[in-house]
Amino acid sequence: xxxxxxxxxxxxxxxxxxxxxxxxxxxxxxxxxxxxxxxxxxxxxxxxxxxxxxxxxxxxxxxxxxxxxxxxxxxxxxxxxxxxxxxxxxxxxxxxxxxxxxxxxxxxxxxxxxxxxxxxxxxxxxxxxxxxxxxxxxxxxxxxxxxxxxxxxxxxxxx
Amino acid sequence: xxxxxxxxxxxxxxxxxxxxxxxxxxxxxxxxxxxxxxxxxxxxxxxxxxxxxxxxxxxxxxxxxxxxxxxxxxxxxxxxxxxxxxxxxxxxxxxxxxxxxxxxxxxxxxxxxxxxxxxxxxxxxxxxxxxxxxxxxxxxxxxxxxxxxxxxxxxxxxx
Numbered sequence: 001x002x003x004x005x006x007x008x009x010x011x012x013x014x015x016x017x018x019x020x021x022x023x024x025x026x027x028x029x030x031x032x033x034x035x036x037x038x039x040x041x042x043x044x045x046x047x048x049x050x051x052x053x054x055x056x057x058x059x060x061x062x063x064x065x066x067x068x069x070x071x072x073x074x075x076x077x078x079x080x081x082x083x084x085x086x087x088x089x090x091x092x093x094x095x096x097x098x099x100x101x102x103x104x105x106x107x108x109x110x111x112x113x114x115x116x117x118x119x120x121x122x123x124x125x126x127x128x129x130x131x132x133x134x135x136x137x138x139x140x141x142x143x144x145x146x147x148x149x150x151x152x153x154x155x156x157x158x159x
Numbered sequence: 160x161x162x163x164x165x166x167x168x169x170x171x172x173x174x175x176x177x178x179x180x181x182x183x184x185x186x187x188x189x190x191x192x193x194x195x196x197x198x199x200x201x202x203x204x205x206x207x208x209x210x211x212x213x214x215x216x217x218x219x220x221x222x223x224x225x226x227x228x229x230x231x232x233x234x235x236x237x238x239x240x241x242x243x244x245x246x247x248x249x250x251x252x253x254x255x256x257x258x259x260x261x262x263x264x265x266x267x268x269x270x271x272x273x274x275x276x277x278x279x280x281x282x283x284x285x286x287x288x289x290x291x292x293x294x295x296x297x298x299x300x301x302x303x304x305x306x307x308x309x310x311x312x313x314x315x316x317x318x
Binding site: 012014015016017020021022023024025026027043044045058059060061062063064065066068069070071072073075077079083086087096097098099100101102103107108109111113114115138140141142143144145146147148149150151152153154155156157158 | 171173174175176179180181182183184185186202203204217218219220221222223224225227228229230231232234236238242245246255256257258259260261262266267268270272273274297299300301302303304305306307308309310311312313314315316317
């Protein structure tokens with residue numbers, strides 16, 4: 001019941017499904033200046049930190065043609081996050097909110113998406129700016145950022 | 160060798176790792192007007208189509224507080240895509256490009272991210288606009304869209 005003990009008043013835990021429906025490969029690691037979750041910036045907007053992506057050699061050819069993009073999406077696995085809370089009380093918010101209304105690492109599938117600035121590509125190493133994750137985070141995908149499909153500067157959010 | 164036969168000149172296939180590193184739960188399904196991949200729009204920017212997200216009842220509380228957002232990220236699993244090409248020749252491009260420089264469904268982890276407009280929430284059903292995926296696509300996450308971290312209208316891409 002160690003997990004139960006970690007729940008804040010107002011949070012809601014569920015029983016997760018008995019088995020997985022699909023499997024992920026970790027394709028590399030993200031190296032950052034942040035050695036623990038408590039050191040991480042709140043989000044990429046508050047970070048100018050430089051990180052490096054170490055892609056596994058197996059996938060090296062996948063980086064061809066990535067260089068000309070100014071921004072990339074990193075898709076990564078938040079391996080330290082629990083998966084069983086559907087309602088959470090983030091410390092910065094102080095009140096409950098549904099998991100799908102939050103970018104919290106805690107979610108049924110702890111996948112993060114982070115838009116970063118591409119600084120450079122050298123072999124299987126990418127250097128990026130605006131990184132906010134903990135050092136050693138497993139990488140699961142890299143995608144080019146397309147302003148045409150991804151940029152909504154006027155998107156609204158509650159206060 | 161059926162997969163080998165499906166490779167275009169210039170494409171590069173790799174041997175994938177022998178085992179998975181993490182497991183995903185499918186948390187719902189995306190219902191769209193597109194019954195096959197050939198019917199799908201090229202991307203969300205070219206779609207005004209309405210789709211519905213059927214979230215599994217188990218995760219219902221996770222949708223609390225989602226209503227006020229104008230845009231959401233859908234994270235979904237492109238279950239029809241092969242995973243072993245690191246260099247591809249997209250039909251619309253006609254020349255090879257590295258997988259991580261493409262938004263193609265074919266990638267080591269066939270996860271898509273799609274920014275959609277939220278039309279409404281009713282129980283465990285979300286209605287969204289600008290959907291481009293095939294009917295029945297498995298959902299793996301929903302995230303709020305934050306202009307502060309996600310919107311880069313001046314992001315550059317190669318021609």
